[in-house]
Amino acid sequence: MITNRNHEHNIWLSYGNQKQNLHLPVNPPEIKLGDAAGGKTYEVSGLGEINVIQSPKLTNISFDCFFPAEAYPFLVSKTWIDPAFYVIVIKGWMEKKYPIRFIYTGPTFDINLPMSIEKFEWKEAAGSGDIEYSISLKEFAFYGARPVIIKNDKASVKPQARPSDKTTPKTYKLVAGDSLIKVARVQLGNEGRWKEIQKLNGIKDSQLKKLPIGMLLKLPG
Incomplete structure (x- = not known):
């Protein structure tokens, strides 16, 4: 909670x-x-309860x-x-x-x-x-059907990538409380990539603590 x-x-x-x-x-x-x-317990003969x-x-x-x-x-x-x-x-x-x-x-x-x-x-x-x-x-949980391929009269299942909505947006507009570290963590899933955002947008070190609300950032792929 x-x-x-x-x-x-x-x-x-x-x-x-x-x-x-x-x-x-x-x-x-x-x-x-x-x-x-969702753990389950079972009684096993000679062993007692296992989880x-x-x-x-x-x-x-x-x-x-x-x-x-x-x-x-x-x-x-x-x-x-x-x-x-x-x-x-x-x-x-x-x-x-x-x-x-x-x-x-x-x-x-x-x-x-x-x-x-x-x-x-x-x-x-x-x-x-x-x-x-x-x-x-x-x-x-995103999922997708996997096509079945017939080879030598035997059916095999071809792995297929799971669809996802996690396409990284190309740009992001800063809101109150944002920092490059937080943007990297939320938008890219890795706060260590904040320097990539800084370099891509030409932000100087002296500007890091004074980023304006509403600033449109380019995000790395």
Whole structure:
């Protein structure tokens, strides 16, 4: 379970390799994560009980929060958007039946996973106009069929690469709290590649601590 306490935490939902991005305006008080390994025990004659470790189960993430009806001072996003907009976008993603990406960035660790929206419930809070919501996500495992090739009257299965939505975007726009190390960690999966980003964009060492919000960075492949 993750407990959000300040603006160092940010949660994004994105669709279509970041073609659509929602920066959640209010951090939920807590995020529930579940990724049990699913071990099973068996009785073996003469040995007693043994434990067989199974493949890890897919991660589940759920949380409750609200979309604000006005620009409260505690918003983590810089711009206020009408709460109905978030509902329309999320319901549209669900209708398309394609996974989204859940991105959590914090001071100590990050989460970046393809996920399906399993449940999304919402209601308008009486008197305030805020929209309260509950969302449940499940990690999405990309898969593809493998063609069967007939050789010498014997069927063999040809391995096929698993499809993925992890195409690295060519550019990235800086948001509040970003650094080249964090961009390398979230966008490239390796924070050690921040120097590649620095060199590619011609950023001087003296500019590293004063990168402007909204700066468009080119990202290495």
